[in-house]
Amino acid sequence: MKNLPSSWFRLRNVVLVLVALLLLGGLAAYFLAPPPRPSYLTAPVAKADLEDAVLATGTVQAYKQVNVGAQVSGQIKRLAVKLGDKVAAGDLIAEIDSLTQQNTLRNAEAALQNTQAQLAAKQATLKQAEFAFQRADQLLKQDAGSRESFEASEATLNATRAEIRALEAQIAQGRISVDTARLNLGYTRIVAPMAGTVVALINQEGQTVNANQSTPTIIKLARMDTVTIKAQISEADVTRVKPGQKVYFTILGEPRKRYSSTLRALEPAPDSISTDSTTSSTTSTTSTSTAIYYNGLLDVPNPDDKLRISMTTQVRVLLEEAKDALSIPAVALGERGKDGLYGVRVLGERGMPEMRQVKIGINNKTNAQVLAGLSEGEQVILGEATADTPTSTTRRRMGPPPM
Structure with a gap:
């Protein structure tokens, strides 16, 4: 080192000074430089179809569904429909074994005919009683007959008339029995009460249904x-x-x-x-x-x-809807003022945020309709962007989010 020239030492000192100055300049630039401008997550003011909905x-x-059932008991002899068939009102659905109902109808008709025959005989007896009463009345008036005979003929006449009224009532009752039996016979042929589609087959051909306690369902028919x-x-x-x-x-x-x-x-x-709840608790x-x-x-x-x-x-x-309306994401809305306007931050021309007072219409919590305060294409600030977050979002022209 002793043999080195003095110029070398001077050069070394200059280099050391320069390095020190560079270090001091770098530290000053690091600590004294202004902070970087923040970046923001933004979205454009764009037109879209908006709706507020529940x-x-x-x-x-x-729309209408009925249970088609049997009103009489018996075996299903024939099922005329299949699952999914379309039927018209009055079409045959099923037939139930009708032998019992046919016999009941025959018995009712026979009983009615028997009562009608009794009535015819009693009406002939009535004629005889009327003639006997008229003769007894004439004999009594001529003092040729006794009052006892007159009273007996009168009683016979009244009794015959009463018996005729009883038989007429029995005939009326018999006709009702015939009508009921004929109606029950008709119930063995089950027809569609309305036009519709067979949506369920509850009973099958060959099954026996019992209508004594409740009406059994054979099919379900729906419009x-x-x-x-x-x-x-x-x-x-x-x-x-x-x-x-x-x-x-x-x-x-x-x-x-x-x-x-x-x-x-x-x-x-x-x-x-x-x-029904059993208790209030x-x-x-x-x-x-x-x-x-x-x-x-x-x-x-x-x-x-x-x-x-x-x-x-x-x-x-739908509660409200607007077509082709200016809109922004609802998260961009700030506090609502007493005047009903919302504070919204907008990215200015120099990249700095500006506060706007905006009038909002429909707000479905996803997008909000802008009625005043913003123009199409302006960028509203949604928040500050991180290093891995895009600074702007592209909004599609669309209505409500898919369900």
């Missing part, structure tokens, strides 16, 4: 050209729903196809009202621990029979 889950039911959707609407939403509102729904098999209708009725009580416990739903009813044409009984539907009852 969501409900429903089931498909027949399916129009179906009814029973939608369960929660108690939190039912106050916003009323008959006449527009409704649409989808089914699981065709989630992209909408079926449109109108809310026909809203049942005043939930289904649980049909279940049970009722109280049930009401506090079970969700309450009210049934909304809507009718839909079903010409192609795609809608079937017990299908699950996703129903929307």
